[in-house]
Amino acid sequence: MRVAVISDIHANLHGLEAVLEAVDADPPDELWCLGDLVGYGPRPNEAVEIVRERAHLCLVGNHDLGVLGRLDLDEFSPDAATVARWTQTVLLDENRAYLERLEPQAKLDPAELFHASPRDPVWEYVVSEETALAAFELTVSPLVLIGHSHVALSISLANGVLNGTVAPEGTEVALDEAGRWLLNPGSVGQPRDGDPQAAWLELDFDAGSARFRRVSYDIERTQSELRERDLPEALAERLSHGV
Numbered sequence: 001m002r003v004a005v006i007s008d009i010h011a012n013l014h015g016l017e018a019v020l021e022a023v024d025a026d027p028p029d030e031l032w033c034l035g036d037l038v039g040y041g042p043r044p045n046e047a048v049e050i051v052r053e054r055a056h057l058c059l060v061g062n063h064d065l066g067v068l069g070r071l072d073l074d075e076f077s078p079d080a081a082t083v084a085r086w087t088q089t090v091l092l093d094e095n096r097a098y099l100e101r102l103e104p105q106a107k108l109d110p111a112e113l114f115h116a117s118p119r120d121p122v123w124e125y126v127v128s129e130e131t132a133l134a135a136f137e138l139t140v141s142p143l144v145l146i147g148h149s150h151v152a153l154s155i156s157l158a159n160g161v162l163n164g165t166v167a168p169e170g171t172e173v174a175l176d177e178a179g180r181w182l183l184n185p186g187s188v189g190q191p192r193d194g195d196p197q198a199a200w201l202e203l204d205f206d207a208g209s210a211r212f213r214r215v216s217y218d219i220e221r222t223q224s225e226l227r228e229r230d231l232p233e234a235l236a237e238r239l240s241h242g243v
């Protein structure tokens with residue numbers, strides 16, 4: 001089975017469309033989404049509609065929960081809270097209903113999936129040795145998939161040794177080779193690892209491989225849409241830099 005994994009779309013329609021065009025060039029059996037469909041970005045309804053249509057599995061993220069009113073927006077950064085409040089005013093009922101049905105974690109052999117981390121599927125950032133080790137300790141599957149940090153990561157645990165690194169475009173991992181793997185595909189709609197291109201992850205369970213993919217998209221279009229809606233300028237600016 002081949003799977004395309006996407007995460008943290010954040011209402012960035014043009015990033016999402018570019019990723020799906022790359023995915024469709026060699027169509028996988030399934031598409032999995034690790035959550036945060038909305039928030040930060042200008043096209044929440046379109047992002048939810050496309051994922052509703054296309055994803056075989058979708059998790060809910062902290063921004064989705066914030067928009068649904070199930071997380072306190074005071075816990076969000078001011079810009080994130082501003083966009084979450086705006087999203088609440090434009091999100092269509094059927095898209096809200098779709099998000100309401102999602103969970104922040106799932107198990108789908110041979111993987112366990114979490115929006116954020118196994119210890120806290122909604123909020124915890126796995127960006128340190130301690131959080132990565134805890135993620136392995138709290139799971140049993142050979143492969144653990146996480147999103148939330150917007151940083152593409154490839155971390156392995158073999159014979160008690162943790163090996164972790166950021167995973168730039170083109171990074172390939174042999175899933176069978178070394179123990180267990182914790183992978184973060186990076187973000188479709190707001191990458192924060194210095195590469196502004198939209199990120200996704202290609203899994204091939206038969207070949208035992210994972211490949212970190214990036215695709216360029218029309219960043220200026222998403223930036224114009226943010227500005228047209230009077231959403232915070234910093235959120236437009238950061239897209240140019242992938243931060």
Ligand code: ZN
Nearest residue numbers: 008036061148
């Ligand atoms: Zn996110």
